[in-house]
Amino acid sequence: MDLSNLKPAKGSVKKNKRLGRGEGSTNGGTSARGHNGQKSRSGYSKKIGFEGGQQPLQRRVPKFGFTNINRVEYSGVNLDTLQTLADTKKLKKIDKSVLIENGLVSKNDLIKILGRGEISVKIEVLADAYSATAKAAIEKQGGVAGLVTIKKIEEKPSKEKPSAKAKTEEAPKEKAATTEDKSSKE
DSSP states (O other): OOGGGOOOOTTSOOOOOOOSSOGGGTSOTTTTSOSSSGGGSTTOOOOTTOBTTBOOHHHHSOOOOOOOTTOOOEEEEEHHHHHHHHHHHTOSEEOHHHHHHTTSSOTTOEEEEEOSSOOOSOOEEEESEEOHHHHHHHHHTTOEEEEOOOOOOOOOOOOOOOOHHHHHHHHHHHHHHHHHHHHHHO
16 A cells, blocks of 8 residues: 555545536536526525525514523532632632633633532632522631622713702892892892
């Protein structure tokens, strides 16, 4: 066996159908496209899901449900994962940076600690949210289940015109002052 006598396996290589090479090839004339009509023309391509004018499946099937644009997506980390992490790395404090270093969450994820498994060490955990069972299990061992505080951008005070209500309150005072001035002049 050498490179000069290598061949593909029998039946694995197939010759292309050579269209439009005369009547003797049996693929001449209409080039195996049948007779006239849109499908016989060059450049024809039908829409995905087109069913010959019949109402297509994606329009026949009813749609339901919706996507909540306010949904907050958390990456879950379970107690048993925290336990193995604390045992192997000898950690007393677990926060987002530790979880990122160990490939459990990515940089932009919000973290939620979930209650699968058990924890037997006293550790301090910082995360964005906790399930009730996870928080109870951490605190039962004497640990701390702390929340990460999100820094909100302080809004700049807007330059608003004084409201109509403020103007009406000022007006009676001015009138009262002018009436007093008049009475004192007399």
